[in-house]
Structure formats: structure tokens, C-alpha cells
Amino acid sequence: MLDKHHIVACIIRQLEADILIAEQAVKTARDTATHKDCLGSSKYETMGTEAAYLAHGQGRRLLAIQRALAYFKQLKLPESTASIALCSLVTLTDEHGQEKHVWVAGDAGGLEIRHNKKIITVITPQSPLGRALLGKEQGEEVEIHSAGKQHGYEISAIY
Secondary structure (H helix, E strand, O other), X not given: OOOHHHHHHHHHHHHHHHHHHHHHHHHHHHHHXXXXXXXXXXXXXXXXXXXXXXXXXXXXXXXXXXXXXXXXHHOOXXXXXXXXXXXXXXXXXXXXXXXXXXXXXXXXXXXXXEEOOEEEEEEOOOOHHHHHHOOOEOOOEEEEEEOOEEEEEEEEEEX
């Protein structure tokens, strides 16, 4: 069985590590944007402007990770339910018998963690798979269209 409290702790540790990396990326991009060698002497020298755009994007990424960390730190795990909702940990089986483990959350979509030699992917209700899973029960099947392909899964377990 999968321990949801341990999985949340793993997600928090991964987000904290991601914040350290993002903070360094912001600092590097900001330093590049404000470095005297990047301040162009003509309108055709755009390295400083490009670095400023990069610093802005890295700053937004950092804020998104910080928001996700705050979400998971305040998360109260509800009792398991028969149907999939936020905080559900779901095991899906595809048509080839391959298992996929997903955590339905309000933030941090796309984050992957390792737990007991399994990869667990955080998905949100805004994703095609998250939308398809909400409200479903064990034994039901879902189909989604992603990257131009049709994917079918059976819901093997809900925790």
C-alpha cells in the first residue's frame, strides 16, 4: 500500500529542491541582465533585454513553485473515498498492462517523484487526464486525447 503522508513529504522535499534551483536561475538571469557588458550601445544589441525577459520568466517560475510548496504544506489529507477527488492517489493500468501512478492535486501539475521504486506524477483537474478522472471509481475506464493520440486506462486502485 502507498503511504499518502510519505508521498506528500516527498513532494514537499522535491519542491524545496526545485526552489533552490529556481532561485539560482533567477539570480543568474538577473545578474546577466544587469551586467555592464549586456547593456547594448545600439538598438541591435539586445542581450540585456533578452536576459531581462529570461529573468522575468524565471521569477514567475519561482513564484509558481513557491505557491505549490505552500499548497502542499497546508494540505490536510481527507479520508479515502470511493471516487477520485483532490488528494486522490490513483493507479491506472493501460491497455498493455503498464501501471501509472498519479496524484490529483490543486497545484504542481507535472511534478514527478519516486516512492517505493514507483514514479508518481502530480496532475491537476485542469489537465486532460485530471479532468477525465474526477468523480470516477475503481474499475472504470477513461480515455483521453493527448499529443494527437488516444490513451485508455482502467482505474486499478484509488487511495
